[in-house]
Amino acid sequence: MEKNNCDNIGKYISQIYRKGRIFIGKDLERYNIGKGQFMYLLELYIEDGRNQEELAEVLKIDKGTTARAIKKLEENGFVRREKDENDKRSNRVYLTEEGKGIKDNIFFILNRWDEKMSEQLNKEERELMIKLLKKVCSNINI
Template sequence: MKNNCKYIGKYISQLYRKGSSFISKELNELGIGSGQVMFLLELYRQDGRSQEELSEVLHIDKGTTARAIKKLEEEGFLVRKKDEMDKRAYKVSLTQKSKDLKQNIFNVMLNWEDNITSKLTEEEVDMMIMLLKKICT
């Protein structure tokens, strides 16, 4: 292991905590937690996905996905319906409430991204994205 690598996890952890705090603070009044927002963002990309597909796409275990979906459903952001093709599965869809808040949610996410990239050049941002994608694969 390289000497400088022992600190990478520390910075990733700090970014995660700061991001969670920022997003929670901004979305709390809407009734959305930082752990739930990723599900909404993914459904904004493609509505009507199964819980299992959301778990796979987001790399989140099925139990955590089920809890997040349940909470979002209780708050009126999502509805779950039995899949017509696979009666064991549920399709998850956005409600009008979550559709109406789409721009607000996107603005919070963009504000966070602006916040963490404000001291970086455009080239540094591009490099960071490329490196993070490489690490995640």
């Protein structure tokens, strides 16, 4: 790749990421959920009661940022933290009824973003894009 060529994959991935945060963030405002907080809810929808450190690790987000995001979700009534029975220094994070109750709304917002991103793609192009993005993601181990 030429040094002066600004047309690269990272540029477009960065744009998609930033535009996605804006799009999703606008819809999440009504629930008082910040752009950086919904990812924790998604992980808890997969497996409730996860360790706070595990959430940080799986999301590749530092522990301090994770603690602040979880605290905000807790203040807004979406999650609760409990000391881990096996490790009193560690917290497990659980969805509250309110957190569980907005699951369908969260997925509706994410599906709207998915549709927005792929509205000009036909079925084959969309499937190819997913296949290529999976391949790129699996190639990057950090």
